[in-house]
Each structure stands twice: as C-alpha cells, then as structure tokens.
Amino acid sequence: xxxxxEKKLEDIYSLTSSYQKIMIVGCAGxxxxxxxxxxxxxxxxxxxxSLYMKKHGTEAALKGYTxxxxxxxxxxxxLVERMRNIDAIVSxxxxxxxxxxxxxxxDIPVFPALDTIFVxxxxxxxxxxxxxxxxxxxxxxxxxxxxxVTRCAKGIFNGPCGGSTNGRCEVDPDIPCAWCQIYERLKKxxxxxxxxxxxxxxxxxxxxxxxxxxxxxxxx
Amino acid sequence: xxxxxAGENSGKLQRxxxxxxxxxxxxxxxxxxxxxxxxxxxxxxxxxxxxxxxxTDNQTAIVRMSSIATxxxxxxxxxxxxMQMVTRDRNRIAAQSDILGAAALGIKNVLxxxxxxxxxxxxxxxxxxxxxxxxxxxxxxxxxxxxGVFPDTGEKIDGAPDLFIGAADAPFSDPVEYRxxxxxxxxxxxxQFIQTxxxxxxxxxxxxxxxxxxxxxxxxxxxxxxxxxxxxxxMARYMQQNVPGIVIPESFFRCLASAPGGKAGxxxxxICCDIISELRETxxxxxxxxxxxxxxxxxxxxxxxxxxxxxxxx
Numbered sequence: 001x002x003x004x005x006e007k008k009l010e011d012i013y014s015l016t017s018s019y020q021k022i023m024i025v026g027c028a029g030x031x032x033x034x035x036x037x038x039x040x041x042x043x044x045x046x047x048x049x050s051l052y053m054k055k056h057g058t059e060a061a062l063k064g065y066t067x068x069x070x071x072x073x074x075x076x077x078x079l080v081e082r083m084r085n086i087d088a089i090v091s092x093x094x095x096x097x098x099x100x101x102x103x104x105x106x107d108i109p110v111f112p113a114l115d116t117i118f119v120x121x122x123x124x125x126x127x128x129x130x131x132x133x134x135x136x137x138x139x140x141x142x143x144x145x146x147x148x149v150t151r152c153a154k155g156i157f158n159g160p161c162g163g164s165t166n167g168r169c170e171v172d173p174d175i176p177c178a179w180c181q182i183y184e185r186l187k188k189x190x191x192x193x194x195x196x197x198x199x200x201x202x203x204x205x206x207x208x209x210x211x212x213x214x215x216x217x218x219x220x
Numbered sequence: 221x222x223x224x225x226a227g228e229n230s231g232k233l234q235r236x237x238x239x240x241x242x243x244x245x246x247x248x249x250x251x252x253x254x255x256x257x258x259x260x261x262x263x264x265x266x267x268x269x270x271x272x273x274x275x276t277d278n279q280t281a282i283v284r285m286s287s288i289a290t291x292x293x294x295x296x297x298x299x300x301x302x303m304q305m306v307t308r309d310r311n312r313i314a315a316q317s318d319i320l321g322a323a324a325l326g327i328k329n330v331l332x333x334x335x336x337x338x339x340x341x342x343x344x345x346x347x348x349x350x351x352x353x354x355x356x357x358x359x360x361x362x363x364x365x366x367x368g369v370f371p372d373t374g375e376k377i378d379g380a381p382d383l384f385i386g387a388a389d390a391p392f393s394d395p396v397e398y399r400x401x402x403x404x405x406x407x408x409x410x411x412q413f414i415q416t417x418x419x420x421x422x423x424x425x426x427x428x429x430x431x432x433x434x435x436x437x438x439x440x441x442x443x444x445x446x447x448x449x450x451x452x453x454x455m456a457r458y459m460q461q462n463v464p465g466i467v468i469p470e471s472f473f474r475c476l477a478s479a480p481g482g483k484a485g486x487x488x489x490x491i492c493c494d495i496i497s498e499l500r501e502t503x504x505x506x507x508x509x510x511x512x513x514x515x516x517x518x519x520x521x522x523x524x525x526x527x528x529x530x531x532x533x534x
Contacts, residue, residue: 154308154334154348158355158405161334162390162417165464171337183395196401198359198409201312201352201372 001121002030002094003128004037004114006045009052012090015111016049017058019088024049024113025079025101026066027093034128036114037092039066045092045113070097076104083108136206142194144185149202151178157199227382231300231328233272234384235534237413237442242500243507244528245302245415245444246270246519248294250285259285259293265516267299269523271531272329274415274509277304281341288318292325302386302415303327306335311351312360316370319361323381331386331415332357354387355409361385362410387411389443391419391428393465400431407440414441415509418448418459420468420491422498429504438504445499448511449522450488453477489522496526 006012016022024042032038042064050062065082068075070093079101083089088109091098095116102110118130133150139157140147149155153171159179163170167180186192226235236243246266251258266273273294277287291301303322310318322330334354338346352360361383363371368380387406391399403414419425425445432438450456450468453476459466472491479487492510499505512519523529 153337153339154353155350156334156353158353158402160393160395160402161354162388162393163337163464164394167394170464171339177394180394183398195398196405198355198405201356201360204351 001033001119001128002096002116003034003118003120003122003130004031004094004116005034006036006041006092006113007115009048012049012111012113013052013056016060016088016090017053017056019109020060021085021087022049022060022062022090023079023083023086023088024062024064024090024092025070025076026064027068027070027097028066029069029071029093029097031093031097031114032066033122035126037094042066042092049090070094071100073100073104076101079104134206135202135204136210137202139199139202142199143182144189144191144194146178146182146185148178148182151176151181157202229328229382231272231384232534233300233302233329233413236271236532237506239534241507241532242528243272243442243444244270244510244523244531245272245274245507246510246512246516247274247276248290248516249276249279249513250287250290252282252284254285256293259290260297262516263294263297263299266519267297268531269520269529270510271507272300272302274302274304274331277306277333277335278309278341279304280336281308281338281343283342288322288325288327291322291327295326300329301327302329302331304331304333305357306333307350307352307354307357308335308338308348311349312372315352315357316360316364319364319381319383320377323379323383328382329384329386329413330361331388332361332411333388355405358385358387358406358411359409366410384412385410386413386415388417389414390417390465391425392417392421392467399428400435400437403432404435404437407437412441413444413506415444416446417465418446418463418511419495419499420466420472422495422502424467425499426502429502433504442506443504444507444509445502445505446509446511447492447495447499448513449485449492449515449518450476451515452484452488455488485518489518489525492522493525496522496528500526 024046026037026039026042046062046064090111090113091101092113098112119132120128120130122128135149153169160177164177164180167177169175169177186194224238226238248262275287275290287303291303294301332354338348360371365380368377389403456468460468475487476484496508510519
C-alpha cells in the first residue's frame with residue numbers, strides 16, 4: 001500500500017490562496033486506506049480549508065470529488081465534465097495520482113495536499129510501517145523476508161553495523177535493528193549461512209524514471 | 221600473517237604488524253575548518269609516540285576537514301596516517317576515486333567503515349549515500365590492489381593502489397553471538413588489520429577473543445584493540461548510555477567517582493593503562509589503538525606509562 005499524510009494546512013493554503021474555484025480530488029485507493037485522501041478526508045479537508053481561508057481573509061468556491069483510483073486514466077475520465085470553470089485542483093491522491101491529474105488537466109494548476117511517504121504495511125487502521133523502497137532487485141529471498149534497503153537505516157547488505165544496541169538501531173531506539181531481526185529470522189529457519197556469505201554491491205536500477213512494459217502489451 | 225614480508229611500498233604500520241611488533245596507533249580528529257596548523261598541532265602531540273595516526277572521516281556526521289586532505293597533511297609532516305573512509309558520504313565512484321587519490325598522495329593505510337548515520341550530525345536530513353557498505357568497500361579495495369581493476373567493470377586501473385586494508389570491529393554490539401562471524405566476513409573480503417571499538421571490560425573482551433581464535437581469525441589479520449581514556453565520571457556515563465557497543469564495568473564508575481577533585485582524568489588514564497597492559501597479554505592482539513578524542517596531548521604519557529616507548533624504527 002502507498003502511504004501518504006496530509007501536508008500542513010498553512011502550506012497547502014500558501015499554494016492555493018490566489019485561486020477562487022478549487023476542485024479537491026480524492027482517491028478511494030491507497031490514500032483512502034491510510035485515511036489521508038479518501039472521500040471522508042475530502043469532505044473534512046474542504047471544510048477545514050474553507051474556514052482557514054475565511055480566517056485569512058480570502059475566499060474560494062470549493063468542490064470535492066473522489067475517484068476510484070487517481071493513478072489510472074480510466075478512473076479520472078469522469079472528472080472532465082467537472083473541471084469546467086475550475087482554476088485550481090488540489091489532489092488528495094499520492095504523487096502518482098497527482099501527476100496523472102496534472103497531465104490530464106494540464107491547463108489547470110494541480111497542487112498536492114499530501115506528502116507520499118512510503119510503500120508499506122497497514123498494521124492496523126492508523127498504524128503504517130514502511131517496508132519497501134522499490135529498489136528493483138528484491139533481496140528478501142536472502143534476508144528471511146526483511147528488507148535491508150528499507151528497514152536498515154544505512155541500507156547495509158552485510159549487517160549489522162556496530163551501532164546496534166539491545167537489538168535497536170543507533171538512529172532511534174524505537175526502531176529495531178533490521179539485521180538483528182534478519183539474524184533471528186534466518187536462525188529460526190536454519191538459514192544462518194546466508195549471513196556468512198558476502199553480499200555484493202547492489203546495482204541500483206531504480207534511479208531513472210521507471211517504465212514497465214509487460215510482454216504482450218499492445219497500445220490501445 | 222605475522223613474521224611475513226611486507227612489500228617494498230608498505231608503510232610502517234604494515235611492516236611492524238608483519239614483524240610481530242606490538243603496534244600503537246592513535247586517533248586525530250580533523251578541525252571544523254580549513255586551518256592546517258591545527259592538524260599540525262594535534263599531530264605534533266602524537267609524532268614519535270605512535271606508529272600511525274588514524275584520521276577520522278566526518279565523525280558523528282559532523283562536517284570537518286576531509287580525511288584525505290588531513291591524511292595528506294600528515295604525510296607531508298612525515299607522519300603515517302590511517303585514512304578512515306565511510307560509505308555514508310560517497311558512492312563507489314567517489315570511493316574508488318578517493319582511493320586512487322590517497323595512494324597518489326602517499327597514504328598507505330585505509331580503514332573502511334559504514335559511518336555514523338547522518339541523523340547524528342549537523343546535517344541530519346542530508347542524503348546518506350550508502351551505495352555500498354563497509355565490507356563491500358573492503359572487497360573493492362582488495363580487488364583494486366590485487367587485480368589492478370575496477371571491480372564493477374573489470375576495467376584496468378592505471379597503476380594498482382598498494383594499500384594496507386583495515387576494518388573496524390564491534391565485539392559488544394548486537395547480536396553478540398554473531399560478531400566473530402561478521403569479523404570473519406571482513407577478513408574474507410580482504411581486511412588485513414582490524415581496529416576494535418573501545419574496550420573497557422577486558423574479561424568480556426577476552427571471551428570474545430577466545431571465540432575469534434576458535435574461528436582461526438587471529439591468524440589471518442592483525443587485531444588492534446581500541447582504548448579510550450575516560451576523562452570524567454560524566455564521560456563514562458555518557459559513553460555507557462549513548463555509544464553503541466560500550467560496556468564499562470561498575471568498578472570504573474566507582475574509581476572515577478571517588479577520585480579527588482580535578483583528578484578524575486588521571487584516574488581515567490590509569491584505568492586505560494591497566495586495560496592496555498591486559499591487552500598486551502591477550503592472545504591474538506597485535507596492538508592498541510588509542511582514541512583520546514580532543515585529548516591528544518595526553519597520549520604520550522599513556523604510551524610512556526605502558527612501557528611502549530621508544531617506538532620501533534623500520
């Protein structure tokens with residue numbers, strides 16, 4: 001799941017304060033699941049922005065609409081009708097959804113209401129944990145299913161470093177040392193020899209803007 | 221490894237290690253500025269008292285004069301540096317480039333580290349590079365030196381950098397039972413000398429060394445035990461609570477607490493000398509590394525009190 005959180009209201013306001021007819025677009029996908037940008041958040045945010053604007057002496061006509069998934073063209077098609085007479089769009093989707101809106105409605109300024117923060121597990125409603133950095137060369141098979149790129153603060157492949165104390169990361173005692181966890185998991189599975197072998201440097205293939213074309217794809 | 225021949229380009233540290241001498245190294249922290257005279261002053265305390273001087277690399281992620289520049293200044297002064305190199309701040313292009321530069325500047329020893337996380341320093345949200353880790357860096361250096369190529373491409377290097385390759389060891393960091401195996405990985409990757417995290421609990425360290433010897437590691441590298449004199453009770457408490465892998469026996473706290481006013485530092489030095497004496501008796505230990513942070517001027521008396529003077533000439 002992609003996890004996002006709302007930007008500070010004053011930051012969103014400073015991006016949008018000069019516009020009068022704003023459409024707030026929500027997403028019923030990832031950002032709804034993490035309670036950042038679904039239908040209910042759109043309703044609440046619309047209200048909050050309206051009050052904030054009044055307090056700061058500006059006013060705008062605010063509209064809200066939530067699509068199934070902002071990251072797929074087929075689902076934002078229904079917005080076309082609704083964008084007449086709109087002079088700014090505020091997206092409550094993730095960075096990908098926001099960019100697709102900006103591309104589709106390229107004559108209207110599009111502003112993000114959210115910061116997209118990570119790919120992760122929804123442990124419980126309200127508790128989300130980063131697990132994947134989309135490195136493009138998944139190492140989980142070697143590390144017992146714990147990601148060294150994401151869960152180790154230094155992205156070490158031959159860990160742990162000297163900074164692990166009581167099984168915690170030197171950066172923050174609330175963060176477990178990923179390599180201590182990997183060690184315990186591999187021990188449990190009798191695969192500790194994975195930690196005796198030297199893991200070679202990653203070839204980082206996730207640095208250029210990625211594109212994936214699956215076999216058999218034919219452009220519509 | 222001991223009683224083996226060093227190559228003709230080898231520095232003093234490598235020659236002494238190979239001839240079986242008990243080596244002494246110390247640490248020098250570069251200044252937070254560009255004044256070479258500060259480097260000269262700190263180095264002048266250590267010259268003649270140690271076999272090589274470690275130059276830290278933006279330690280604690282605080283910006284200081286670069287380790288390669290500081291190391292080059294030491295070479296100019298006729299002092300042999302151990303250039304510390306962290307993977308936090310440089311990708312493999314910069315790391316290999318710095319290695320070529322270090323070799324060109326007459327630097328003979330490199331210590332490979334991951335580095336303290338950038339969160340600790342004065343630029344906490346800068347991008348930590350971590351393209352490679354410390355063990356991968358050791359392996360890269362070994363390939364550059366022994367095969368004369370850049371490992372990623374196999375492309376020939378114009379002159380292979382002849383370096384004594386070092387790595388750090390943290391015997392008391394978690395998971396404690398795994399640490400000798402991680403040390404073995406470093407040796408397998410190409411580490412020739414090891415400098416450990418500061419030792420206070422000698423009994424626990426000796427137990428660690430027993431496990432290291434069981435794996436035969438002590439015969440494949442030179443293990444140099446790290447020591448850091450405690451200046452005060454406050455420093456001891458700080459280290460115990462905040463620095464990973466530090467285990468200080470209760471008795472040391474009592475000694476420091478009961479030292480007469482202003483004399484805690486002297487007590488700390490006495491403790492340090494006792495630890496050094498015990499390390500000299502520990503099988504598998506090839507030397508000591510004194511980390512007297514911002515206290516470099518007291519290193520000479522420590523080396524003298526421990527009967528380690530004069531330093532051998534090569």
